[in-house]
Amino acid sequence: xxxxxxxxxxxxxxxxTDAGEVQAVxxxxxxxxxxxxxxxxxxxGSGKSVTAYSIMQILAGTGRITGGRILFKGQDLSKWSEKxxxxxxxxxxxxxxxxxxxxLNPVFTIGDQMREAVVLHTDRRGAAADARVKExxxxxxxxEPEKRMKQYPFEHxxxxxxxxxxxxxxxxxxxxxxxxxxxxxxxxxxxxxxLELMQSLQKKMGMAVILVTHDLGVIxxxxxxxxxxxxxxxxxxxxxREIFYNxxxxxxxxxxxxxxxxxxxKKKLVPIAGTPIxxxxxxxxxAFCPRCDSAMKxxxxxxxxxxxxxxxxxxxxxxxxxxxxxxxxxx
Amino acid sequence: xxxxxxxxxxxxxxxxxxxxxGKTIPxxxxxxxxxxxxxxxxxxxxxxxxxxxxxxxxxMLRLYTPTAxxxxxxxxxxxDKNIMHMRKQMQMVFQDPYSSLDPRMTVEDIIxxxxxxxxxxxxxxxRREKILELMNYVGLNAEHARRYAHEFSGGQRQRIGIARAxxxxxxxxxxxxxxxxxxxxxxxxxxxxxxxxxDKLGVAYLFIAHDLLVVHHISKRIAVMYLxxxxxxxDSDELNRHPIHPYTESLLSAVPIPDPDVTRARQxxxxxxxxxxxxxxxxxxxxxxxxxxxxxxxxxxCPSLTDRGGDHQVACWVR
Numbered sequence: 216x217x218x219x220x221x222x223x224x225x226x227x228x229x230x231x232t233d234a235g236e237v238q239a240v241x242x243x244x245x246x247x248x249x250x251x252x253x254x255x256x257x258x259x260g261s262g263k264s265v266t267a268y269s270i271m272q273i274l275a276g277t278g279r280i281t282g283g284r285i286l287f288k289g290q291d292l293s294k295w296s297e298k299x300x301x302x303x304x305x306x307x308x309x310x311x312x313x314x315x316x317x318x319l320n321p322v323f324t325i326g327d328q329m330r331e332a333v334v335l336h337t338d339r340r341g342a343a344a345d346a347r348v349k350e351x352x353x354x355x356x357x358x359e360p361e362k363r364m365k366q367y368p369f370e371h372x373x374x375x376x377x378x379x380x381x382x383x384x385x386x387x388x389x390x391x392x393x394x395x396x397x398x399x400x401x402x403x404x405x406x407x408x409x410l411e412l413m414q415s416l417q418k419k420m421g422m423a424v425i426l427v428t429h430d431l432g433v434i435x436x437x438x439x440x441x442x443x444x445x446x447x448x449x450x451x452x453x454x455x456r457e458i459f460y461n462x463x464x465x466x467x468x469x470x471x472x473x474x475x476x477x478x479x480x481k482k483k484l485v486p487i488a489g490t491p492i493x494x495x496x497x498x499x500x501x502a503f504c505p506r507c508d509s510a511m512k513x514x515x516x517x518x519x520x521x522x523x524x525x526x527x528x529x530x531x532x533x534x535x536x537x538x539x540x541x542x543x544x545x546x
Numbered sequence: 547x548x549x550x551x552x553x554x555x556x557x558x559x560x561x562x563x564x565x566x567x568g569k570t571i572p573x574x575x576x577x578x579x580x581x582x583x584x585x586x587x588x589x590x591x592x593x594x595x596x597x598x599x600x601x602x603x604x605x606m607l608r609l610y611t612p613t614a615x616x617x618x619x620x621x622x623x624x625x626d627k628n629i630m631h632m633r634k635q636m637q638m639v640f641q642d643p644y645s646s647l648d649p650r651m652t653v654e655d656i657i658x659x660x661x662x663x664x665x666x667x668x669x670x671x672x673r674r675e676k677i678l679e680l681m682n683y684v685g686l687n688a689e690h691a692r693r694y695a696h697e698f699s700g701g702q703r704q705r706i707g708i709a710r711a712x713x714x715x716x717x718x719x720x721x722x723x724x725x726x727x728x729x730x731x732x733x734x735x736x737x738x739x740x741x742x743x744x745d746k747l748g749v750a751y752l753f754i755a756h757d758l759l760v761v762h763h764i765s766k767r768i769a770v771m772y773l774x775x776x777x778x779x780x781d782s783d784e785l786n787r788h789p790i791h792p793y794t795e796s797l798l799s800a801v802p803i804p805d806p807d808v809t810r811a812r813q814x815x816x817x818x819x820x821x822x823x824x825x826x827x828x829x830x831x832x833x834x835x836x837x838x839x840x841x842x843x844x845x846x847x848c849p850s851l852t853d854r855g856g857d858h859q860v861a862c863w864v865r
Contacts, residue, residue, distance in 0.1 A: 258729045258730060258731060259729055372820045374820055375820070402594040402595055402756070402821075403594065403756065403758070403797060403800045403801055404594065404796060404797060404800050404816075404817045405594075405820065406800065406802075407799075407800035407802075407814055407816055407817075408816055408817070410802070411814070411816055429729070429730060430802065431730070431804035432759075432801065432802030432803055432804045432809065433802045434804075435802065435803065435804050435805055435806045435809050435810075436802040436803075436806075436809045436810065455806040456806055456807070459804070459805060459806050460806075469731065470730060470731060471804070472734075473730065473731055473733070473734035474730060474733075474734070474759070474804055475737075475759040475760055475762065475763035476759065476803065476804055476805060477803055477805065477808060478805075479763075480762055480763055480783070483738060483741070484734040484737055484738055484763070485734065486731065486732075486733075486734035486735040486738055487731035487734070487735075488735075490699045490701060490702075490732065491699075491729060491731070491732075
């Protein structure tokens with residue numbers, strides 16, 4: 216595919232801890248097209264954030280990409296020097312983080328921190344840089360940008376800080392914006408403001424967005440395509456409607472049954488049994504099979520291949536093979 | 547509503563905040579709230595962070611001494627004098643399953659502590675049996691009894707916290723955000739357990755949470771708080787279908803629903819700005835600074851809850 220903006224191919228990322236190697240991401244592949252909003256959803260420890268960090272190459276000290284390729288517009292990022300990567304971050308791809316409290320530096324003013332991004336990545340200096348900062352703050356709906364530029368992060372509320380983070384991420388009009396749980400730390404009404412802002416900015420600037428979250432509601436609201444992750448692997452991918460109305464992986468089905476929704480208010484929730492897996496001790500077969508009600512023998516022994524359900528829907532679950540087989544023999 | 551179990555009357559909880567030079571000003575965390583919880587009923591309490599919902603729950607159990615107002619349990623006022631006795635009837639489950647369990651105590655001791663405090667068991671054998679029964683209620687195995695809290699996952703710790711609250715056979719439990727620290731797939735397990743325990747033991751809950759879908763699922767009635775005030779109380783289905791207060795309306799419309807067609811077809815009401823600081827409350831109605839319908843009267847006088855029929859109470863001048 217020529218128009219593909221970012222292509223992640225068989226990505227493996229591990230953390231080397233005292234207790235052993237933790238394979239946080241285990242063979243993840245996906246393509247991101249220009250202007251697409253891709254949602255990555257999963258529980259804590261499913262590898263969704265590590266995938267995002269791997270693309271930006273900002274893994275913590277013990278983490279390393281151990282296999283696979285990340286292609287940006289056809290070029291392999293792993294061959295890029297650190298200097299080139301610095302250019303990539305910000306200009307081509309930028310990121311907003313979960314906690315706007317800790318991702319801004321408390322001892323610099325908002326203006327200083329934003330100016331840094333502008334000066335590093337564009338040729339604007341001095342007054343021109345200030346003008347750009349002001350323009351960006353207006354873009355994300357901050358009133359009195361000149362006053363706000365002189366203030367420190369603690370003088371802003373959580374929602375304001377997240378707006379500043381978004382403004383900073385958009386400083387160089389990147390092709391890709393990665394948002395790692397951008398609204399998890401915010402209240403519902405503020406979350407609605409930020410989601411609305413992200414949607415309108417995406418329409419205005421046409422960038423691609425990777426939205427990493429555990430909140431299925433946010434995913435349903437925002438995303439064109441969805442990737443569901445569990446235990447460092449992709450278990451299902453497809454358009455939002457396919458994932459929500461026609462889930463084909465037992466984990467996705469379980470997840471959708473276990474959350475309160477408008478349709479099941481008075482019915483009992485159906486929880487997923489057991490607890491999330493220990494990443495130090497991954498099962499040999501499907502990562503979800505210890506918690507799966509329909510687990511079969513093969514699930515224990517072999518990791519399921521990705522099976523095409525339809526043009527825009529794929530799932531990695533042996534149940535689909537069984538269903539196809541039963542259809543063929545006419546059961 | 548069934549027979550009233552707990553009645554909160556004009557509860558106020560102010561905290562002194564230093565304002566420099568030996569001066570203090572009151573932070574009105576909970577400002578004159580009244581509501582009732584029926585026997586075996588679940589009342590949901592929702593609101594954004596800082597609206598006073600946790601403080602309300604804690605004041606009811608006298609974890610703070612209320613500034614004013616009364617809490618009646620079965621018609622008897624809860625006071626500092628009888629609180630020891632009252633806590634046999636009223637218990638609490640805390641939000642954070644990591645910091646609410648003593649790391650140096652075994653599960654057996656954690657669950658057994660309320661039994662010891664209230665002298666509910668006459669000998670060791672009885673105590674042990676009671677503990678195992680409680681662990682069985684919340685889905686923990688007997689072999690977990692000698693383990694420490696750190697050996698458990700978040701969901702299991704929350705179960706320990708619930709077993710501890712149940713130890714004294716209470717009739718009423720304040721559940722302060724009991725599932726918000728848990729993963730989605732674990733949340734459902736704990737929510738179901740709360741419901742099963744209610745069916746089995748007939749215990750009433752005050753279920754405090756910020757996740758409206760979870761609260762709607764578990765509660766029979768819901769109270770909505772904003773800046774220390776209750777702005778609306780109604781049956782949970784009624785509240786979701788016909789919210790009257792503009793704040794409730796926008797709060798409900800802001801919740802992302804995990805259903806792409808439904809959530810995208812909805813008209814969202816986006817509120818401007820942030821919740822004001824409780825130290826700088828607006829005059830009159832606390833919500834008027836963000837309200838689309840605010841009128842002149844809203845700035846002058848704070849509306850009180852009025853009944854709009856069918857036990858649907860709303861505090862709003864405009865609607």
